Amino acid sequence: MSTPDLGISALGNDRLDRLTDYPFTRLATLLSDVRPRANVEPIMMSVGEPQHKPPAIIDETLRANAHLWGKYPPVGGTPEFRAAVGDWLTRRYSLTAGLFDAETSVLPVSGTREALFLLALLAVPQSKAGRQPAVLMPNPFYAPYEGAAQLAGAEPVFLSATRETGFLPDLDTLTPELLERTALFYLCTPANPQGAAADAAYLARAIGLARRYGFILAVDECYAEIYLDTPPVGALQVAQSLDHGGPNNSKGPWANLLVFHSLSKRSSAAGLRSGFVAGDPDLMARFSRLRSYSNAGMPLPVVAASTALWRDEAHVEENRALYRAKFEAAEASLKGRFGYYRPDGGFFLWLDVGDGEEATRRLWAEGAIRVLPGAYLARNNPGEPNPGASFIRVALVNDTETVAQACAAIARILA
Numbered sequence: 001m002s003t004p005d006l007g008i009s010a011l012g013n014d015r016l017d018r019l020t021d022y023p024f025t026r027l028a029t030l031l032s033d034v035r036p037r038a039n040v041e042p043i044m045m046s047v048g049e050p051q052h053k054p055p056a057i058i059d060e061t062l063r064a065n066a067h068l069w070g071k072y073p074p075v076g077g078t079p080e081f082r083a084a085v086g087d088w089l090t091r092r093y094s095l096t097a098g099l100f101d102a103e104t105s106v107l108p109v110s111g112t113r114e115a116l117f118l119l120a121l122l123a124v125p126q127s128k129a130g131r132q133p134a135v136l137m138p139n140p141f142y143a144p145y146e147g148a149a150q151l152a153g154a155e156p157v158f159l160s161a162t163r164e165t166g167f168l169p170d171l172d173t174l175t176p177e178l179l180e181r182t183a184l185f186y187l188c189t190p191a192n193p194q195g196a197a198a199d200a201a202y203l204a205r206a207i208g209l210a211r212r213y214g215f216i217l218a219v220d221e222c223y224a225e226i227y228l229d230t231p232p233v234g235a236l237q238v239a240q241s242l243d244h245g246g247p248n249n250s251k252g253p254w255a256n257l258l259v260f261h262s263l264s265k266r267s268s269a270a271g272l273r274s275g276f277v278a279g280d281p282d283l284m285a286r287f288s289r290l291r292s293y294s295n296a297g298m299p300l301p302v303v304a305a306s307t308a309l310w311r312d313e314a315h316v317e318e319n320r321a322l323y324r325a326k327f328e329a330a331e332a333s334l335k336g337r338f339g340y341y342r343p344d345g346g347f348f349l350w351l352d353v354g355d356g357e358e359a360t361r362r363l364w365a366e367g368a369i370r371v372l373p374g375a376y377l378a379r380n381n382p383g384e385p386n387p388g389a390s391f392i393r394v395a396l397v398n399d400t401e402t403v404a405q406a407c408a409a410i411a412r413i414l415a
C-alpha cells in the first residue's frame with residue numbers, strides 16, 4: 001500500500017533543509033571514491049584539532065575534583081572560574097583594573113560552538129524594523145554561524161572576506177537598510193580560515209554600528225592565543241577605550257558586545273569542551289536565563305580544570321612556540337607559492353590553489369594528505385563566485401616534522 005502524498009516533506013523543522021551538509025561530511029563525500037596510494041600513512045590536516053599533548057593540569061585537576069561528578073553544575077560555573085576568566089581577560093587585554101566585573105559578565109560554555117549556536121536564539125526577534133531579521137557573518141565563515149541563523153529564523157547575510165577586503169568583511173558595504181534589520185553580527189578574529197585579525201579601528205567601528213543600529217556584536221576570539229609575534233587586539237580591549245558615557249550609551253563599556261573564548265586551541269584541549277562567553281551584563285543575564293532552560297552546564301570537575309588552565313600561561317607559551325616552528329617548516333616549501341602568507345593568528349594555511357576541490361582530491365590520492373576545500377567554508381551570494389572556491393584550508397596541527405613533510409608534498413603535488 002503506498003503512502004498518500006499529503007504535500008508534507010521531511011518530518012520536523014524544515015529550516016534544517018536550508019543548510020548544506022556540514023563541511024566535513026561534504027569532504028567525506030568528495031573523497032569517497034578516492035583511494036590514497038598504498039603504504040602511505042595519511043596526514044590529517046582538514047580538522048582544526050590541535051594534536052599537542054594536553055597540559056597535565058587537566059588530569060590533575062579532574063582527579064582532585066572527582067568528588068564533584070555527582071553534582072548538577074550551576075549555569076554560571078563557580079566564583080573561582082569567573083574570577084580566573086576575569087583576571088585573564090584583564091591581563092591579556094590590559095583592561096583597567098576593576099572595570100570588568102566577572103560576576104556579572106562571564107558564563108562558562110561547553111565549547112564555544114554550542115554557545116555561538118545558541119546565541120542566535122538569544123539575539124533574533126520575530127522581526128526587526130518590520131522585516132525578517134538579518135544575521136551577518138563573514139564569508140568564508142565557521143559553519144555553526146549559518147546553522148544558528150537559519151534555525152533561529154533569520155536571514156544569514158554572507159559578507160565577502162577576500163584578499164581585496166583584507167580577509168575581513170568590508171564594513172563600508174553595509175547599508176542602513178541592512179543594519180536596521182540586523183539582529184546579530186558574528187565576527188571572527190583572528191579569522192577561521194584566513195587568520196586575519198581585526199585592528200582596533202575596525203573593532204571600534206563594528207562596536208559603534210552595533211550600538212547605533214541596536215544589534216549584538218559577537219566576536220569569536222577562539223584563535224586569539226595562537227599568534228606568531230603580536231597578540232591580536234581584542235574587542236573588550238577596544239570597547240573599554242570607547243566613549244561609553246552619554247544618554248545613548250549609558251549601559252557601560254561592554255554594551256551590545258559579547259566575546260567568545262575557548263580552551264580547545266589555547267590549551268590543545270578540544271575534548272574538554274570548555275570555553276566562556278563574556279561581555280554586556282544585561283545580555284549575559286538574558287543568556288544565563290536561556291541557558292538554564294537549554295544547557296546541561298559544564299561539569300564541576302571540568303570547571304575546576306578550566307579555572308586552572310585560565311590561570312596558567314606557561315603551557316600556552318609552549319604551544320605558541322610549537323606553532324611558530326610549524327609555520328617555519330611550512331614556509332620552507334610554500335613561501336612564494338599559492339599566495340602563501342603568515343596569518344595574524346590561528347594555525348591554518350589558506351592557500352590559493354586554483355580549484356580547491358580538485359586540489360583536495362589530488363592531495364588525498366597522491367599524498368594521503370587530507371585538507372578542506374575552501375568552498376565548503378563559504379557560500380556564493382547570487383551572481384558572485386564562492387569566495388573560497390579557489391582555496392584549500394590546511395590545519396598545521398600535526399608535529400613539526402609531519403608538517404614539514406606534508407607541506408613539501410603539497411608543493412610538489414600541486415606544482
Ligand SMILES: Cc1ncc(COP(=O)(O)O)c(C=O)c1O
Pocket residue numbers: 048110111112113114142188192220222261262263264270273274275
Ligand atoms: C572560528 C571557530 N569558532 C569556534 C570554534 C569552536 O571551538 P570549541 O567549540 O571547541 O570551543 C571553532 C572550532 O574549530 C572555530 O574554528
